[in-house]
Amino acid sequence: MAKRPESTDRTANERRIFDAGANSPRQVRADLGHVVEPSREIPVFATTDVLVVGGGPAGTTAAVAAARLGADVILAERYNHLGGLSTGGLVIWIDRMSDWNGEHIIRGMAEEILDRLPRDAIYGPPKAEWGSRDTVLSAQWQKRHAAFHGTVTWAPMIDPEWMKLELLRMIREAGVELLLHSWVAGPLVEGGKVTGAVLESKQGRVAVRAKVVVDTTGDGDIFARAGEGFDGDIESDDIHHTANTASLLCGVDNARWLAFMDAEPDAFRDFMRHGREQVGHFVLPFPGWRNDVTVFMGPRFAGFDVLKIDDLTTLETMSRESLVELLNYYRSNAPGFENAWIMLSAPQLGARHSRRLVGLGRMTGVRAKTGAIEPDEIGISPSLSPNLPNVSVPYGALLPRKVDNLLVAGRHISTDAQTHTYMREIPQCWLTGHAAGIAAALSVQAGVAPKDVSIPDLQAALRKQGAHLNDPA
Ligand SMILES: Cc1cc2nc3c(=O)[nH]c(=O)nc-3n(C[C@H](O)[C@H](O)[C@H](O)COP(=O)(O)OP(=O)(O)OC[C@H]3O[C@@H](n4cnc5c(N)ncnc54)[C@H](O)[C@@H]3O)c2cc1C
Incomplete structure (x- = not known):
């Protein structure tokens, strides 16, 4: 496993921290019964083709990608900014987007977002150095968390305020309708289909009707409330659950x-x-x-x-x-x-971790090690170590099992706990968000459920928007 800044080789002190939650007194709340909320009519605030819930890395790319394909898109975010943890969470170290040979494999929206930042708002190794195993260079970049296993990688630090602004500009340029300060309380589900969502706001509780909803809340708020199954198991010796x-x-x-x-x-x-x-x-x-x-x-x-x-x-x-x-x-x-x-x-x-969708497809550590190229590939992730092949990311990991017209992208996609350790990283969330946005738009255009979207069409549209996929066989 790659030595990561969020390192897995912990000291005794860190082990204590890992146990901190388990050992600290937990609040146990008494069962105080229930109240019954009276039924009420909720005004429909807007109707749209695609509703994206959550404006983090996955949600922002999903919204932009769908709008660029001509869909009407609404993006609802509970806070006052875009970028999720990559900005508001101050997670300003963007994990690796190049593989162990220096090839830039997480591209598309990820590349565009970083290219838009002013030069003094991003700091990382120049392209010529990606993949270098020069000992001096890699020692220098290792201290900046941009070299692992002696290899320089594309993993820059960014200025979160510039990132917020550029994401906002991308959303506006793409014609996405943005609803900030809008906490989505749950999906509308009718006849086995998600038909929109209800959100809480200073304006009160309102509904947005949509043909397709994309859950990019990071915690699976929408798919869980729509009745989809989820996993919560963890790799206890990894930091992915802290x-x-x-x-x-x-x-x-x-x-x-x-x-x-x-x-x-x-x-x-x-x-x-x-x-x-x-x-x-x-x-x-x-x-x-x-x-x-x-x-x-x-x-x-x-x-x-x-x-x-x-x-x-x-x-x-x-x-x-x-x-x-x-x-x-x-x-x-x-x-x-x-x-x-x-x-x-x-x-x-x-x-870092809460719910993970139990989807139609599932990324697993065992499968990743084979280096198999998924037939429904939507992108490629770098692997955790130079001994492991690049990882083909399948569309099936974004698809729920039970309800239609719902897509899932970001850190809560369908993976095992081991695969979650890296598929939760920001570039991977850009990647899955990008694919979910395109799939949502294609689903609306073709009038089919997201699970029935044509894979060749999805892959062609991703490539057209700059994503990097394995060459067709
Ligand atoms: C401390 C820490 C360090 C990390 N270190 C790194 C690192 O070094 N490099 C790296 O690449 N990754 C790192 N990660 C992982 C990475 O930051 C996240 O996994 C990634 O940002 C997830 O993206 P996302 O779009 O799935 O979710 P998020 O970034 O969580 O975005 C979800 C968005 O949805 C919004 N939202 C949630 N629920 C609702 C709702 N009900 N209604 C409306 N809006 C809602 C949120 O406000 C948020 O804006 C780290 C994570 C943490 C916590």
């Missing part, structure tokens, strides 16, 4: 910090050892896209259920308390952090 709120620090000097790690290995070892001893939850920062910005994407906490109000509340509290501890230790001990200050704790809590 949760926390990330934070952005300013006033740092990353160059000094990285030079310290390089030039003073003994002092750095001491710094790490003392940190683990003195700080309850100790983690390393990710140097940002500018020299004076860094991000803490941890400490990560295990054992919580990000679908529960009490757990979410506890996670926010633990994340903030542990950040202050970290800040104090870094300020006193880390060269380059003397003047560091907290600019922002993420507006969106970092949920």
Whole structure:
């Protein structure tokens, strides 16, 4: 398995963190009975071809892709911005989009989004270096989380505010109708078909009718409430199930910090050892896209259920308390952090895993290892290690089993727990969102259910919009 910034080779200290949720006192609520909500008429706010629920990486690409094929599209997002965890969650390190040979394999919408960012809003290895196994280069990029197993990869840091703006522009340019501050409460299901959704807003509860709905909430809010099955099992020795709120620090000097790690290995070892001893939850920062910005994407906490109000509340509290501890230790001990200050704790809590769809298709670790090219391929993901082949992503993983006119994209697609560890990453969510958007538009155009969309047409449209797929056999 690739050594990832969100590393799997944990220290004893980190193991404690993994157990934090399991060991901390959990709120047990008494059964206080029920209330009956009176039935009521809900005004129809809008009708559309495609309703995309959730404006994160998957939802934004789905909405843009569908609109570019001529569909009427509404995108509903509960917060005030687009990008989901990649912006509001301060997950500003975009995982690998090149394979172990340096080939750029997650392209299409992913490539377009990153190309739109101003040059000073993105930082990562230049194209000429992707795939390089030069020891000096890879050591240099490894510290920036853009080289693994001695290979330089395309995995940049981005400025979340520019990302928010460019996503907004893409949505507007594509003609998508955007509904911000709109929390989708559940789907409308009639006769085994999803026909829209009900959302809560300052305006009250309203309905949106749609021919196809795309669930990109990350937590499967729509497919679960439509009665679809889901998995929740985890890889307990991987971080893919942990949760926390990330934070952005300013006033740092990353160059000094990285030079310290390089030039003073003994002092750095001491710094790490003392940190683990003195700080309850100790983690390393990710140097940002500018020299004076860094991000803490941890400490990560295990054992919580990000679908529960009490757990979410506890996670926010633990994340903030542990950040202050970290800040104090870094300020006193880390060269380059003397003047560091907290600019922002993420507006969106970092949920890595909750529900995963039990779909018509399912990505599994066993299947991925074979290197098989799926007949319904919608894209290709890099594998976790140079010993493993690239992974063909099937359309079936986006298709629910029970209800029609619903598609699923993003971190909650149909996978086993092992495959979730990488299919949840931002580029993979761009990839599945892109495919879901095209499939939704084709479904509306052809008047067929998403599961009956022509695969050659889907693949042709994806290629036309710049996606990279294996060559047809
Ligand atoms: C702390 C942390 C660190 C990570 N590190 C990395 C990393 O380094 N690199 C990487 O590539 N990936 C990383 N990931 C994974 C990655 O960020 C996410 O898995 C990815 O953003 C998921 O994209 P998504 O579109 O499926 O969901 P999200 O990004 O969660 O977006 C879902 C969107 O839907 C909205 N929404 C949810 N429910 C509703 C509702 N009911 N109504 C309306 N709107 C709703 C949300 O507000 C959000 O905007 C990390 C994740 C976390 C939490």
